[in-house]
Amino acid sequence: MKKRARTKHTPRAEKTRARLVDAAIDEFAEFGFHNSKISNIVARAGVTQPTFYFYFDTKEAIHEYLVERVRMELTGLIETARIPATTPASDVMDKLRNAIEVFLKYFEENPKLAPIGYFDGIKSSAIREEIVALVSRNIAFEQGAGYCRPELDPVFMSHCYNGSLERLIRVYLLSGQYDAHALAEKVANLYGYGSVPKSFFDSTAGEHNNLKS
Amino acid sequence: MKKRARTKHTPRAEKTRARLVDAAIDEFAEFGFHNSKISNIVARAGVTQPTFYFYFDTKEAIHEYLVERVRMELTGLIETARIPATTPASDVMDKLRNAIEVFLKYFEENPKLAPIGYFDGIKSSAIREEIVALVSRNIAFEQGAGYCRPELDPVFMSHCYNGSLERLIRVYLLSGQYDAHALAEKVANLYGYGSVPKSFFDSTAGEHNNLKS
Amino acid sequence: MKKRARTKHTPRAEKTRARLVDAAIDEFAEFGFHNSKISNIVARAGVTQPTFYFYFDTKEAIHEYLVERVRMELTGLIETARIPATTPASDVMDKLRNAIEVFLKYFEENPKLAPIGYFDGIKSSAIREEIVALVSRNIAFEQGAGYCRPELDPVFMSHCYNGSLERLIRVYLLSGQYDAHALAEKVANLYGYGSVPKSFFDSTAGEHNNLKS
Amino acid sequence: MKKRARTKHTPRAEKTRARLVDAAIDEFAEFGFHNSKISNIVARAGVTQPTFYFYFDTKEAIHEYLVERVRMELTGLIETARIPATTPASDVMDKLRNAIEVFLKYFEENPKLAPIGYFDGIKSSAIREEIVALVSRNIAFEQGAGYCRPELDPVFMSHCYNGSLERLIRVYLLSGQYDAHALAEKVANLYGYGSVPKSFFDSTAGEHNNLKS
DNA sequence: GATGAATGAGGCTTCATTCAT
DNA sequence: GATGAATGAAGCCTCATTCAT
Structure with a gap:
């Protein structure tokens, strides 16, 4: 919060700024925030260091900008992904x-940017909390609609989902092993039906509803 | 692989070394590896910087030592946590x-150390892979014993578990919100039975076995 | 081979760079390479340490630059110092x-710089070899012209010259005891006519040509 | 001049001391004084660092000891190498x-030790001066005996000799290219008769005696 | 808007040397 | 006589950041 009285937006400036942002994405994606260097970012962007500081106050600033961008885009997606109440059981x-x-x-389409906002350290914990909150709201809604066991804690579930997905994204999605669709199906199957074979349900019928959650 | 091939280890040395290790645990726990400083570690331990280098070659070295320690202890635990084949269904x-x-x-009892080995960046990815491998072996074993749906991919499941737990540990365990027992119960309930209400099972009977996993 | 591939060089930069070079010459001349400190060099130059690294990668780098400079200038001089074939015997x-x-x-005019390139350790051994090679070529040429005993080994002679001069420069020239002209005359006299009195030549006539050289 | 109240000389102590000296010779020969490390010396000697300080006060001390040793041995040799007055002209x-x-x-037989005392920096300049003084005394003596041109400056000549030999030792002797005998012959030939062919002596008769030396 | 040049601050590491046993 | 352990003192170098043009 030092200067930032930038008002002009010439096309040339926009272009330079965009180059810096792209360069930062590449740099952060390759090295992570802590091992990234401004000198690398500006080299990637083909500008000089002072130019960087013309557009961003600090190294943290551009990182926060990226995290915020991911946050916005991601929360936007989540908010629209609620299961409609009219969904038939099947x-x-x-x-x-x-x-x-x-x-x-989102991660599939932004394999460099998304992890920056979502995985990279302290700043991204806020965004994760927000995502978790949104997802838990969706879950609660789905519970109300009867699509989800009502005794489960939505926030808790949301953390489980997110934790798993975070890992799965790295291991299966970003590596190209699975695409988003296939991976989602696998996750849904596990989370939807659990791991315990159906046969056990009978022998332990009703029990799982009694577990305090 | 430079020095530290010394043979003798006086009690005094062990004490100093232990102080350094403890100090490093505190430092890494508080700041993370990247923001940690050797000067802080030695200050916490009450020794001088050269003393640090008497015991460890670099900051990386002591970190690796801690990661390795967690890996050993954790894999040891996992290996003994297999569900006995004679377990009755109930x-x-x-x-x-x-x-x-x-x-x-393990995390509850080592709230500072465990996260260092398990969460902290690149080096810990190896340990996570190892844990995942162990857990997946346990899962496969349980599938053989009929305790787990056979169509699920053990490695995939293992990643899900681990990802969730990683998050839950941070959010619920290390914060003191839940203890290990309560948290395990919640996780087992979700992972064991899934989120979809039992009522849906009837209407979609057999379907979930058809999902390719 | 890291940076310093910059293209532009403002006058200001040239000035700073020159100040650093001069400072390095003074520092190396006073303490020798091993006991020199970058902190001293930058202090002499009136800049900060990072500025040093803006112009040179390491302490070695600036030293090599100086050695190379001496090599260039010195070899340039030697190459033009051949005795013309038309020189009358007298x-x-x-x-x-x-x-x-x-x-x-060259040493008289560059009393600080020249020794750095010529005396200072390993890097200067290469330059000495080069000088020796040049001088030996001149000697061979002079042998062809009849100005030098043909049975002498030019490379060997060249090493003798150089070794002597290296010492004489330190003892007589840099101390101001003799100037270049007077010193050269003394050396020429000794190397030209040898130490054995002319009277012996008669009594041992022809003998010295029989010594295997 | 700190402690050095060492009085006892048990055989074991002598052995340890000798091991340290040998180790130091190797270390200095390999790296030179400035790049040598006490840790290396004691490692070579198979003792610990404090043991080193039991025998020598500082790193400089052991180096000086070696230089002094070379000085003693070398000056002893020179002093006995005077050409007898009764030597026949032939x-x-x-x-x-x-x-x-x-x-x-001496260098041939002490290829590691001798260079330490003779080539290695500042401390060895004193020894060189002493050698030069001795040699020049020999030369003066030889002038008195008529074996050397009387108009030549003995000290100057001595420096020339020494400078040349210093170089020749490194280039031809320590490399094994020539042995002491062959090298001495080459040097004597050059220094004794000079480089100018005898035929020139006639045409420039008497001239070289007029050169001020 | 952008640049070449410069700086402040601080971290890592090494090494000769000494303490306590 | 010798050892394991510890220290004081520096030096090199890097990096985010800013000055002056």
Whole structure:
């Protein structure tokens, strides 16, 4: 919050700024925030160091900018991914999978940017909290609609989802092993039906509803 | 692989070394590896910088030592947490919960050390892979014993578990919100039975077995 | 081979760079390379340490730059110091003296710089070899012209010259005891006529040509 | 001049001390004084660092000890290498060669130790001065005996000799290219008769005696 | 808007040397 | 006589950041 009285937006300036942002994405993606260097960023962007400081106050600033960008885009997606109340029972799994897929697609389409905002340290913990809150609201809604076991804690579930997805994104999605659709399906299957075979349900019928959650 | 091939280790040395290790744990826990400083570590330990280099070659070295320590202790725990084949059906959930609880307990009892080895960046990715491999072996074993849906991919499941737990540890365990036992129970319930209400199982009977996993 | 591939060089930069070079010459001259400190160099130059690294990568780098500079200048001089083939016999000693004088003058005029390049350790051994090679070529040429005993090994002679001069420069020239001209004359006299009195030549006539050289 | 109240000389102590000295010779020979490390010396000697300080006060101390040792041995040799006054004219060159050979032999037989004392920086300049003084005394003596041109400056000549030999030792002797005897012969030939062909002496008769030296 | 040049601050590491046993 | 452990003192170098043009 020092200067930033930037008012002009010539096309040339926009271009330079964009080059810096792209360069920063590449740099952060390759080295992470802590091992990134402004000298590398400006080299990638083909400008000099003072130019960087013309557009951003600090190294943190451009990182925060990226994190914020991810936050906005990601929360926007989540908010629209609620399972419609009118969903017929037979489509629940599809809808669940779809909600997950929307989230994964963002990472698939922004393989460098998204991890910066979502994985990279302290700043991204805020965004994760926000995502968790949104997802938990969706879950609560789905519970109200009967698509989800009501005794489960939505926030808790949301953290589980997010934690898993965070890992799965790295291991399966960014590596190209699975695409968003396939991965979402696998996740939905596991989270939807659990791991315990159906046969056990009978022998332990009703029990799982009694577990305090 | 430079020095430290010394043979003798006086009690005094062990004490100093231990002080350095403890100090490093505190420092890494507080600042993370990247923002940690050797000067801080030695200050916490009450020794001078050269003394640090008497015991460890670099800052990386002591960090690796800690990561390795966590890896050893954690893999040791996992290896012994297999659900016994003789487990009666009615105890499956208890056993599952117990396996998770063992893992969580390690973090509960080593709230500073464990995260260093498990969360902190690149070096810990190896350890996570190893844990995942172990857990997936346990899962496969449980599938063989009929405690787990056979169509699920053990490695995939293992990543889901681990990802969730990683998050839950931070949010619920290290914050003191839940203890290892309670948290394990919640996780087991979700992972064991899934989120979809039992009522849906009837209407979508057999379907979830058809989902390719 | 890191940076310093910059293209532009403002006058200001040239000035700073020159100040650093001069400071380095003084520092190396006073303490030698091993006991020199970058902190001293920048203090002499009136700049900060990072400024040093803006112009040179390491302490070694600036030293190599100086050695290279001496090598260039010195080899340039040597290459033009060949005794002309048309020299009448009576002028041979003058020409020999002159060739030596040219070399000495460089040290006389660059009393701080020249020794850095010529005396200072390992890097300067290469330059000495080069000088020796050049001088030996001149000697061979002079042998062809009849100004030098043909049975002498030019490379060997060249090393003798150089070794002597290296010492004489330190002892007589840099101390101000002799100037280049006077010193060259003394050297030429000794190397030209040897130490054995002429009277012995008669009694041992022809013998010295039989010594295997 | 700190402690050094060492009185006892048990055989074990002598052995340890000798091991340290040998180790130091190796270390200095390999790296030179400035790049040598006490840690390396004691490692070579198979003892610990405090043990080093039990025998020598500082790193400089052991180096000085070695330089002094070389000085003693070398000056002892020089002092006995004077050409006897009764030498017949026909043997002058042999005697000159022999004097040189004695000096070279020391380096041949102590290829690691001798250079430490003779080449290594500031401390060795004193020893060189002493050698030069001794040699010049020998030369003056030889002038008195008529074996050397009387108009030449003995000290100057001595420096020339020494400078050349210093170089020749490194280039030809320590490399194994020539042995002490052969090298001495080459040097004697050059220094005894000079480089100018005998034929020039006639045409420039008497001239070289007029050169001020 | 952009540049070449410069700086402040601080971290890592090494090494000769000494303490306590 | 010798050892394991510890220290004081520096030096090199890097990086984010700013000055002057």
